[in-house]
Amino acid sequence: MSISIQQVQHSRLSGIDFNNLPFGKICSDHMFVMDYVDGAWQEGKIVPLSNFSIHPANLTLHYGQSIFEGMKASIHNDGTPLLFRLDKHVERINASADRMCMPQISSETFCNAIETLVDLDKGWIPPTDGSALYIRPYMFATDEFIGVRPSETYKFVIFTCPVGPYYAAPVSLLAAEKYVRACDGGVGEAKTAGNYAASLYPAKEAKEKGYDQVMWMDPVEFKYIQEVGTMNIFFIMDGKAYTPDLNGAILKGITRDSVITILKEKGVEIVEAPLSKDQVLAAHREGKLQEVFGTGTAAVVSYVNKIAFGETIIDLDPDNYILGPYLKNYIADLRSGDREDNHGWVQRVLDKATVPV
Ligand SMILES: Cc1ncc(COP(=O)(O)O)c(C=O)c1O
Structure with a gap:
């Protein structure tokens, strides 16, 4: 089904410097908007990016009934936009919607909206290596x-932002000892606004202590590792890759899933199980802790150079990492179309936006 498109009169694209793209600050020309009323999604449309008018009693502003996704489109050197694991994002937004008492979105509607919007604004996909068009459905x-x-009406929106290469420096982590992100039966697995709001104060404290991010621990004993900021976490110990199992309190990262598949294919043994700080500290003492990195859409793979468990500090040297850089390059090359896609993860966006002239 084709989506109605109202194009901007004057594109802002010519004023954008692709060599200077701060993350998340510049938005492309158009957005997709679709309303849910009377128990059904109404026809969605693409319109020029513009503000919403919000009533002071809007439910989201007070009670946080809100969910989102984050993904990236790249441009192949033949000019075709490429999307990565769209099906997984549909699956996850619907799981989040379910948990937050919000309506489901059909895969057809979700994919059609993203493909049409990305095709229309494909000029906004930065061509530079490592740059991408960040896509934010919510x-x-x-x-x-x-x-x-629960609300009886909703708005589903997608807008996009060109983002520069994420050459983030290695990060230092402070293991949580007081604050928690998620607990059994909570909403940790949903990509819902409140999880991020709750992380702000502990993250501020961690920064004041000189650490980049909080490493979330289980909420009962502060013994088992969960995840970090907007990333899942991997520890390479004695040649095996350890990552906390998806126990309902951790976001089901799509990069995490890709990394597990790639590592398995490389012959690396994966241990997806509760991972305690004692295991990590013991591996460190025995000289078996080789690499620690986070995985997520924004940074792809982000190396960890320091972890504090209370008074015990672990220092790591990402210059010696082998699997982290291998995974980072592998996924970056897949996303840009420079590596053959044997998994069916990369989708080409072919002329979706038929614009009235
Ligand atoms: C809390 C949290 N964990 C992990 C991730 C990584 O997920 P993905 O690899 O799907 O981007 C994200 C980012 O979406 C996140 O917000």
């Missing part, structure tokens, strides 16, 4: 009501 409650209950 859904929020739009009922005007004071009182805690």
Whole structure:
């Protein structure tokens, strides 16, 4: 089904410097908007990026009924936009919607909207290596009501931002000892706004202590590792890759899933199980802790150079990492179309946006 498109009169594209793209600050020309009313999604449309008008009693502003996704489009050197693991993002937004009492979106609607929007604004995909068009689909409650209950109306929106290469420096982590991100039965597995709001204060404290990010631990004993900021985490110990199992409190990272597949194919043994700080500290003492890195859409693979478990500090040297750089390059090359896609993860976007002239 084709989506109605109202194009901008004047594109802002010519004023954009692709060599200077701060993450998340510049938005492309258009956005997709679709409303849920009377128990059904109405026809979605693509319109010029513009502000919403919000009622003071909007449910989201008070009770946080809001979910989102994050993915990237790259441009192949033949000019075709490429999307990465779109099916997994549909699966995850619907799992988040389910947990937050929000309506499902069909895979057809979600994919069609993203493909059409990306095709229309493909001129906004930076061609530089490592750059991409960040895609932000999200859904929020739009009922005007004071009182805690699921909204009866919603807005689903997708907008995009050109982002520069994420050559992030290695990160230092402070293992949580007081604050928690998620617990059994909570909403840790949902990509919902409140999880990020709750992380702000502990992250601020970690920064004040000189650390880049908090490493979340289990909420009972602060013994088992969960994840970091907007990344899942991997420890390479004695040649094996350890990552916390998906126990309901951890976001089901799509990069995490890709990394597990790639490592398995490389013959690396994967241990997806509860991972305690004692295991990591013992491996460190025995000289078996080889690499620690986070995985996520934004940074792809982000190397860790220091972890503090209370008074015990582990220093690591990412210059000696082998698997981290291998994975980072592998995924970057797949996303840009420079590596053959044996997994069916990369999708070409072919002329979707038929613009009226
Ligand atoms: C809390 C959290 N964990 C992990 C991730 C990594 O997920 P993905 O690899 O799907 O980007 C993200 C980013 O979406 C996140 O917000």
